[in-house]
Amino acid sequence: MLSYVARRLLIAVPTLFGVATVSFLLMRIIPGDPARVMAGPQATAEDVERLRQQLGLGGSIWSQYVEYITRLMQGDLMVSARTGTPVIDEIAARAQATVTLAVLAIVVAVVVGCTLGVLAALRRDSVVDLILSGVSVFGVSMPVYWVGLLLIMLFSVQLGWLPAGGSDSWASVVLPTVALSFFAVGFISRQTRSAMVETMELDFIRSVRAKGISRSALVIRHGLRNAALPIMTVVGLQFGQLLGGAVLTETIFAWPGLGRLLIDSISARDFATVQGTVFVFAAALILVNLLTDILYAYADPRIRYD
Amino acid sequence: MTEPVLEIRDLRTYFHTIRGVYRAVDGVDLTVRAGRTLCVVGESGSGKSATALSVMGLIEAPGEIQPGSRIRFDGQELVGLSDREHRRIRGRDLSMIFQEPMTSLDPVYPVGHQIVEAIRAHQPVSRKAALNRAVELMALVGIPSPERRLWDYPHHLSGGMRQRVMISIALSSHPKLLVADEPTTALDVTIQAQILELMRDLQKKMGMAIMMITHDLGVVAEMADDVAVMYAGQIVESGIAEEVLTNPRHPYTEALLHAVPVLGMSRDEPLRVIPGVVPSPLEWPAGCRFAARCRYAHERCAEPPPTATVGRHQTRCWLPVDRSIGTGSATRTAAAGEVNR
Structure with a gap:
């Protein structure tokens, strides 16, 4: 390993x-x-x-x-032309906000996506399945900046429940998280549904049922656990999508993260900061993909790396 | 004769598909007696597996056990039980092993974990006690150095070993009836013999009844106390194994016995193949379902035959069978039991 x-x-x-x-x-x-x-x-x-x-x-x-x-x-990302501070410090100052947003979004996307996918798989071809498919197509089809604007219009402008931007309180993280996880929810729920449908038709599911264990134990311990591999694959892939989405989401919601730093730096033609931020995004993506591959071996004992 | 542990009466299990109603099991009567082994024999598509799954309560949509069917197990009616009620019996008093040991275990958990899961599903014991019990069970089914094997994943084990694990899971709560759906079909001949011997052994030790589904007359000769021959969703002949095998009263049973190759037979001597195929469960023939393939068929066979008791057999046929068939199959069958496959 x-x-x-x-x-x-x-x-x-x-x-x-x-x-x-x-x-x-x-x-x-x-x-x-x-x-x-x-x-x-x-x-x-x-x-x-x-x-x-x-x-x-x-x-x-x-x-x-x-x-x-x-x-x-030499580990030197140069100095920002716009602010005169080292790019590495700029990135360090913004990273936490983006990591918070990305982690929240991926957690929400996995929890909601898996739940919807499992429900759709268990009620295959029923009305529930149809509605859930519709929801996920909706999620996959809507660009994040559009979802973001709609959310702001509804929850900030119309209802006034949540702030439209900034990062002053916990409430301000809600809308960016929802907007950012929207696409991933659609993607993950579709993958979960198909992986669960496939898994629940495998031979061992019947022999596990013959043991007389509860339905929920069957679905979660055996079904979802075996469907985990393809789900993990899309979650890993979604992370890249999520970083791209973060750039747009942070801009729309004025979220002080790396995405907004990148956009601001592009507008200012701040070469060093753009290059530095892109480099950090790429490194993060590579690390997440590696992590996904390592987790495969834990999800499926038949996979061994050497 | 001992008490019946399982009595199936007029079991009908239908599958509602786009192409029509697939009447896989269509009026089956069976009795399994305590401590005895009943073999249900038949070709692929005869409905034997669907019968086994019906008993286990494992028929899933679009399949459905029809109203009026009765499955009485250990004094309790199983048809109409909720899944929750069925689960209490399933895996405890009533357990099952399957045809495909290679794919019947969950690939992501160690085998010990899977045995413990079965034990704790029905017995209120600690994980540690369940682990000890799992080691005992693994030793009981002949898995060498069970303490070490406990943490092996299924893919570390051979097919024979996996089937032993499946058996240990099935026996974990001392079942009264073990349903075995072609448990040796996927295994090598030598391993088949070991697994059959193990099952006989365990039956003696634990006193459970076995309902064994098979298409292999060799397995029947080896294992069965009683035999039920299944064809096109119905039982066409049943009785004590020795009698059914040596003196078949139904033309289908006779034809099956003749279709078995026997060691020592001349290569030039043709096997007697049963002509034609099993009819479609979407549309069973109106009269005798075997008539189109039967060499004794006559006009009467256009009507559904009654189930007649002939001697100690039950047979579903119009023929006064004892007069027409049943000669010359005894020696063939006895030999078939030893060398089949």
Whole structure:
């Protein structure tokens, strides 16, 4: 197992290298000169040029790239052009908000998605199944920014129950969490339904029923436990979707996390912060996928890594 | 004859499908007596497994036991029990082992855990006591070094070992009746013999009755005290095993016995195949269901035959069978019992 983890981490290095390169290039391709943006409309050409040098954007693209990668390998994510603070500190200051939101959303999505999926599977082809399928199609089809806006309109504007944005109280986390988990609920419930339907038709379910154990023990201990593997796969995949969703959700709800940092930095053409944030997102995704694969071995004793 | 532990009367189990009503079990009468083994024999699709599952209360939608069916087990009527009431009996007084030992255990739990689950479903004992009992049970069914095997997962065990685990689960609460649905079909011949011997052994030790479902006349010869031959959802012949096997009164039983290859038979000698196939349970023939394949069929067979008691047999046939068939099958069957498969 340890050698497997080591191998996976080693494979992650070229992936992260690729992510760093692509994010670097993308920022150079989109129009907009960071020095111009920061110096403001009144600045002279000399001012802009001086600022460009200060930002480390003076040399050729190639020399900038070499410097970026060299510093990245030393664990240095450079300094934010917008605020002048090291990018790593910017990210550290925002990470907790995003982690809170992402973890809450994934927990909600797993609990609600699995429950709906199990119910639909047990009442297969009934009205309940049909309604639940409809709900999950709804969830999968609605983009997160649309769901977010609808939630704000209903619960903040119309009903006034929950704040539309910010992070001042526990209540302000509710709407972003719901919006962010919406898609994942649809996805996870569909996967749970099909995995449960398949599992409940396996031979051993009948022999377990022959033991005379309760229905709930049968469904949870044997059904859901065996359906766990495909469900875990989509949960792992959903995490990537969730990070992407976090960028939009945080922007809509003014949630002070990494997503909003990223959007703000893109608008300001703050190259270093964008690159740093994308890098951290990619690393998080790789780690979660690795974690999912490790958990497989615990979910199914027939899987062994070596 | 001992007391009946299971009495099935007019059992009808139908499956309501898009294509129509699939009458898998269609008027079955059976009796299993305490401490004895009844073998239910028949081809695939004859309804024998559906009969076993009906007894266990394991028929699921779209299947349904029809009103008027009666399954009396240990003095209690099982038809009409709620699932909760059935669960109290299932796995305790009434237990079952299945055809596919390779897939009958939950792959994600150690076998010890699965035995403990069965024990604790019906007995108020601690986990530790249940574990000790599981070790005893595993030793009882001939699993070597059970303490170590306790934490093995099913995929670590061979088919024969898995079936032994299934048997230990089935016996965990001293059942009065063990229903065995083709428990050896999926196993190698040598392992088959071991499992059959184990079952006979355990029956002697624990005194339970066995209802064994099989298509294998070799297994019948080995195990059965009583035999019921099933065809097209009905019992066509039943009686004491020795008599049914040596002196069949129903043309189907006779044909089955003749279809068994016997060691020492010349290769050129053709096996007597039963012509045709089992009719569809969607639309059973109106008269005798075997008539289309029967070499004794005559006009009368267009009407449903009565169940007649001939000697100590029950047979569902119009023929005065004792006159027409039943000669020459005795030696074949005796041999078949030893070398079949």
